[in-house]
Amino acid sequence: MKPGAKQEAEWTRRKFLATGAIGTAGGLLVYAGFERIHALYEDGKRADVCVAKAGDYGKPLKTIILDGMAALGVGAADVSGKRILLKPNFVEPEPNRPQIVTHPLVVHAAAEAFLSLGAAEVLVAEAAGHRRDTVLILETAGMADVLRDAKIRFIDLNYVDTVAVPNTAGCSAMRTFEVPKLLRSVDWIVSMPKMKTHHWAGVTLSMKNLFGAMPGCVYGWPKNVFHHLGIDNCILDLNAMLQPHFAIVDGIVGMEGDGPIMGDAKHAGLLVMGKNLPAVDATCARLMGVNPLKVPHLKQASGWLGPIREEHIAQRGENIRDVAVKFALLDKVPAQRGIRL
Amino acid sequence: MAARELERLMEGDGGFAYTEGSEVRADATAWGLLALRLLQSDAASIERTAQKLESWQDSSGSLVLPLDRYPAVWPSSLALLAWSGMPGMVPASEKAAQFLLHDNAVVRSNRPPKGSEINDPDFSGWPWNNGTYSWVIPTSVALLALKSSGHEKEERCARAIEMLLERQLPHGGWNYGNTIIFNTELLPLPDTTGLALCALAGHVGLDKVQRSLDYLQSVLAGISSPLAMAWGILALKAWGIGVTDCEARAQRAFEKARSYGALNCESLGMLAACVQVAQNLPLTLRAAGEAGLK
Numbered sequence: 001m002k003p004g005a006k007q008e009a010e011w012t013r014r015k016f017l018a019t020g021a022i023g024t025a026g027g028l029l030v031y032a033g034f035e036r037i038h039a040l041y042e043d044g045k046r047a048d049v050c051v052a053k054a055g056d057y058g059k060p061l062k063t064i065i066l067d068g069m070a071a072l073g074v075g076a077a078d079v080s081g082k083r084i085l086l087k088p089n090f091v092e093p094e095p096n097r098p099q100i101v102t103h104p105l106v107v108h109a110a111a112e113a114f115l116s117l118g119a120a121e122v123l124v125a126e127a128a129g130h131r132r133d134t135v136l137i138l139e140t141a142g143m144a145d146v147l148r149d150a151k152i153r154f155i156d157l158n159y160v161d162t163v164a165v166p167n168t169a170g171c172s173a174m175r176t177f178e179v180p181k182l183l184r185s186v187d188w189i190v191s192m193p194k195m196k197t198h199h200w201a202g203v204t205l206s207m208k209n210l211f212g213a214m215p216g217c218v219y220g221w222p223k224n225v226f227h228h229l230g231i232d233n234c235i236l237d238l239n240a241m242l243q244p245h246f247a248i249v250d251g252i253v254g255m256e257g258d259g260p261i262m263g264d265a266k267h268a269g270l271l272v273m274g275k276n277l278p279a280v281d282a283t284c285a286r287l288m289g290v291n292p293l294k295v296p297h298l299k300q301a302s303g304w305l306g307p308i309r310e311e312h313i314a315q316r317g318e319n320i321r322d323v324a325v326k327f328a329l330l331d332k333v334p335a336q337r338g339i340r341l
Numbered sequence: 342m343a344a345r346e347l348e349r350l351m352e353g354d355g356g357f358a359y360t361e362g363s364e365v366r367a368d369a370t371a372w373g374l375l376a377l378r379l380l381q382s383d384a385a386s387i388e389r390t391a392q393k394l395e396s397w398q399d400s401s402g403s404l405v406l407p408l409d410r411y412p413a414v415w416p417s418s419l420a421l422l423a424w425s426g427m428p429g430m431v432p433a434s435e436k437a438a439q440f441l442l443h444d445n446a447v448v449r450s451n452r453p454p455k456g457s458e459i460n461d462p463d464f465s466g467w468p469w470n471n472g473t474y475s476w477v478i479p480t481s482v483a484l485l486a487l488k489s490s491g492h493e494k495e496e497r498c499a500r501a502i503e504m505l506l507e508r509q510l511p512h513g514g515w516n517y518g519n520t521i522i523f524n525t526e527l528l529p530l531p532d533t534t535g536l537a538l539c540a541l542a543g544h545v546g547l548d549k550v551q552r553s554l555d556y557l558q559s560v561l562a563g564i565s566s567p568l569a570m571a572w573g574i575l576a577l578k579a580w581g582i583g584v585t586d587c588e589a590r591a592q593r594a595f596e597k598a599r600s601y602g603a604l605n606c607e608s609l610g611m612l613a614a615c616v617q618v619a620q621n622l623p624l625t626l627r628a629a630g631e632a633g634l635k
Contacts, residue, residue, distance in 0.1 A: 134605075135598050161364045217359075219470070220469030221517055225410070258522075
């Protein structure tokens with residue numbers, strides 16, 4: 001429930017108090033019941049999410065992505081003539097640690113899939129959170145040659161021109177955000193994270209990936225301003241403001257334990273897709289053995305930015321229980337404590 | 342070749358865009374000024390760019406990329422570095438130095454969750470954004486800038502040197518600014534390590550940074566990206582370690598960055614510094630200024 005809704009609820013509570021009706025135990029029970037039903041119903045938000053098997057990066061990923069999109073009802077009519085921005089996660093690429101970044105073959109396959117549906121242009125753009133050397137980032141992530149050979153343009157969002165955009169959600173204390181102008185000029189923003197646990201946010205998936213859409217030249221490396229404002233608050237603000245159109249999560253090899261950098265590789269053999277990011281992330285969490293209702297930013301997105309309850313997400317492709325792979329969580333990490341499904 | 346690329350990023354008023362087609366900005370203009378001076382461009386261009394850079398300086402002495410909270414003040418250090426040794430820019434330099442020394446706020450704690458073992462907050466350097474935590478890169482650039490402008494004896498520089506040493510990874514090198522989180526040592530980054538070593542040169546003994554120099558030497562041969570390669574070469578040079586083939590390596594890095602569409606004024610400035618090293622020219626702009634380079 002977004003803060004505005006919370007304020008509304010507070011106001012309703014005050015009104016309730018003013019009436020004197022809440023002075024009784026019965027009134028309290030009625031009110032608590034009302035809030036519980038409201039949360040369970042998720043304001044009528046519903047979404048479709050597709051879970052697709054992809055055993056390794058050698059599989060026909062373009063076909064798998066296209067099939068997933070078709071299962072979600074996304075086709076040429078939605079994409080034709082559009083400018084598509086793919087936003088992978090290249091936070092801190094390291095040689096021999098492929099679990100850190102979105103795999104270049106997944107990014108390439110997504111680009112090909114969108115182009116085959118008639119997209120006018122596909123761009124790859126990222127503002128790596130920890131590293132500043134664009135060339136080294138692309139090379140270490142294995143992305144440089146893939147992009148060059150496919151003639152796909154890469155934009156380093158860390159240094160681009162920005163425009164001040166009001167923070168309408170107001171979860172954090174930021175009045176405006178400096179948003180790359182490029183993000184306002186494309187038709188679709190596609191969040192393409194790695195499926196990972198995270199030592200501050202519990203999990204890092206398509207919603208958290210939007211930290212990497214914001215320029216380091218304004219917010220620093222790492223995006224320290226967001227940490228000062230509250231990570232969960234900023235995840236919610238950025239998702240409400242940028243309103244991304246689609247997510248493709250690279251869960252072929254993800255990361256468990258001490259994510260987002262120092263955790264271990266975890267093979268899940270999955271790509272997860274959808275148009276609603278909270279629903280996609282909630283599904284990913286379940287696949288990882290994490291309860292999305294215990295992940296603060298997902299819980300707060302419930303009923304506002306999307307549904308996260310299983311009964312409100314129409315599952316396409318694989319059944320969660322058939323393909324779920326329990327990702328290791330660390331007891332010593334507060335954000336990962338008590339979030340197991 | 343680099344000079345021609347630089348021209349494409351420069352506007353008529355001396356301001357620079359970070360990449361071709363983008364808007365003129367303070368940080369890009371500071372990198373542009375550094376590149377112009379290192380490439381020994383004409384005096385009129387250098388003067389125009391220096392003055393354009395000054396036009397972004399506010400009354401506090403800082404140069405800011407705006408944000409309604411925690412403004413990005415890090416271009417202030419970069420401007421000070423770019424102006425150092427320019428007689429006409431002494432007043433602007435002094436204002437920037439005083440901002441860095443006295444008004445550039447840094448919080449002393451990131452308030453990490455208990456048990457996360459974030460580094461000792463009592464060591465403070467400089468932040469990217471005013472009122473946030475210290476990190477290795479803005480601290481290193483500020484130290485280099487204050488050293489180039491003759492302020493290295495200030496107390497805040499001493500604290501920043503301690504902070505950089507404290508943020509050095511146990512196995513050598515620097516990550517972006519933390520060392521061990523949840524009992525796990527982070528990974529070193531070559532560009533950050535090169536920059537920190539440049540900043541510490543002349544301030545601490547070799548024994549304090551030997552592991553980091555070893556790390557840098559072990560990875561530098563395999564690196565051909567402009568920023569990491571250039572900071573690595575400058576760092577080794579600053580610590581008296583010879584690097585051969587600088588000019589050819591700079592040329593290769595230039596070509597590669599251009600082929601990826603990733604050439605920007607920061608890369609050009611750093612590659613110009615590499616060429617400076619290759620030609621055994623003075624490394625600090627302060628010395629360059631004293632040697633008659635405007």
